[in-house]
Amino acid sequence: MDYRSGFVNIIGFPNTGKSTLINSIVGEKISIITHKPQTTRHRIFGIYNQSNIQIIFSDTPGIITHPTGLMQKIMMRYVNKSLEDADVILLTTEIGKKDPFPTRFEKNLNLQKVPIIILINKIDKIGIKYRENVLYDTIEYWHKIYPKSEILPISALKKMNQDLLINKIITLLSKHPPYYSEDIFSNKSKRFFVSEIIRENIFLFYRKEIPYCTEIRTKLFKEKKDYVYIICSIYVERNSQKGILIGEKGKSLKKLKFFSVQKIKSFFKKKIQLIFDVKISKNWRYDHNKLKNFGYLDYF
Numbered sequence: 001m002d003y004r005s006g007f008v009n010i011i012g013f014p015n016t017g018k019s020t021l022i023n024s025i026v027g028e029k030i031s032i033i034t035h036k037p038q039t040t041r042h043r044i045f046g047i048y049n050q051s052n053i054q055i056i057f058s059d060t061p062g063i064i065t066h067p068t069g070l071m072q073k074i075m076m077r078y079v080n081k082s083l084e085d086a087d088v089i090l091l092t093t094e095i096g097k098k099d100p101f102p103t104r105f106e107k108n109l110n111l112q113k114v115p116i117i118i119l120i121n122k123i124d125k126i127g128i129k130y131r132e133n134v135l136y137d138t139i140e141y142w143h144k145i146y147p148k149s150e151i152l153p154i155s156a157l158k159k160m161n162q163d164l165l166i167n168k169i170i171t172l173l174s175k176h177p178p179y180y181s182e183d184i185f186s187n188k189s190k191r192f193f194v195s196e197i198i199r200e201n202i203f204l205f206y207r208k209e210i211p212y213c214t215e216i217r218t219k220l221f222k223e224k225k226d227y228v229y230i231i232c233s234i235y236v237e238r239n240s241q242k243g244i245l246i247g248e249k250g251k252s253l254k255k256l257k258f259f260s261v262q263k264i265k266s267f268f269k270k271k272i273q274l275i276f277d278v279k280i281s282k283n284w285r286y287d288h289n290k291l292k293n294f295g296y297l298d299y300f
């Protein structure tokens with residue numbers, strides 16, 4: 001029987017719903033989602049299987065027009081890399097928004113020989129009465145930029161037009177046996193998911209620079225029959241940030257731990273014992289070796 005399989009890479013500006021889309025399609029929470037930009041820092045595979053079909057979706061960090069610092073530059077290298085190895089590119093945009101596209105990526109996209117589907121996401125945000133007009137306007141804008149590409153309005157959150165999108169992608173895939181075993185849904189480890197769940201909570205609970213200067217490493221992940229024993233190091237860049245993270249009488253860290261345990265528990269369906277260890281890694285976002293140790297250069 002014919003088998004079709006391929007790599008579908010999702011790119012787009014921060015906050016346009018890339019991670020929401022990949023989670024919704026794969027049906028597992030593989031990528032964290034928050035209302036803040038630059039939530040996703042890595043390239044994360046989410047694997048979708050159907051009879052005779054395997055689609056390897058790749059979530060990427062949101063495009064930053066002017067990356068500053070080494071970490072943002074590395075994040076943009078993931079985006080560039082995902083333009084190179086795609087069979088199909090999905091570009092997420094938002095209804096009613098006319099973001100100018102960074103020239104660097106625009107050129108790169110126009111050079112692509114692979115099909116690009118422009119997704120106009122969050123259509124649920126506009127009431128039915130006005131949707132058609134706003135949509136028409138947004139479609140026209142993107143059509144002028146990429147006349148050759150298909151444009152599809154969707155809502156990643158409400159799964160609107162998701163089947164249509166999957167069917168469209170299937171028609172664009174080549175005959176190829178599955179790249180991955182059909183029982184796995186991501187390329188990332190359990191330790192990675194634990195770190196990301198905690199990072200998601202940090203994005204949700206803390207303000208200003210704290211989400212951006214924090215990195216999590218799961219040092220120990222010991223899985224037993226009924227429970228998982230986890231030790232995580234939380235790194236910040238300066239002593240003052242450590243104080244904010246811990247909070248008065250340790251209240252903030254306690255809250256972070258409580259809600260992280262809840263989320264990790266529902267992810268692994270086991271009891272969780274979680275220990276935090278807050279550390280300082282001076283200016284880690286700007287240090288090649290530290291970023292390497294945190295796994296940011298694993299793909300190059």
Ligand SMILES: Nc1nc2c(ncn2[C@@H]2O[C@H](COP(=O)(O)OP(=O)(O)OP(=O)(O)O)[C@@H](O)[C@H]2O)c(=O)[nH]1
Pocket residue numbers: 012013014015016017018019020021032033034035036037038039040041060061062063121122123124125154155156157158
């Ligand atoms: N109303 C609505 N909100 C959405 C939709 N898709 C995503 N969102 C919201 O948009 C915000 C950003 O979603 P993410 O999936 O984290 O966006 P992202 O593109 O992965 O963001 P970065 O990782 O920062 O680049 C979250 O608050 C989502 O709940 C949608 O279809 N409709």
Ligand SMILES: [Mg+2]
Pocket residue numbers: 018019020031032033039040059060061062
């Ligand atoms: Mg994301």
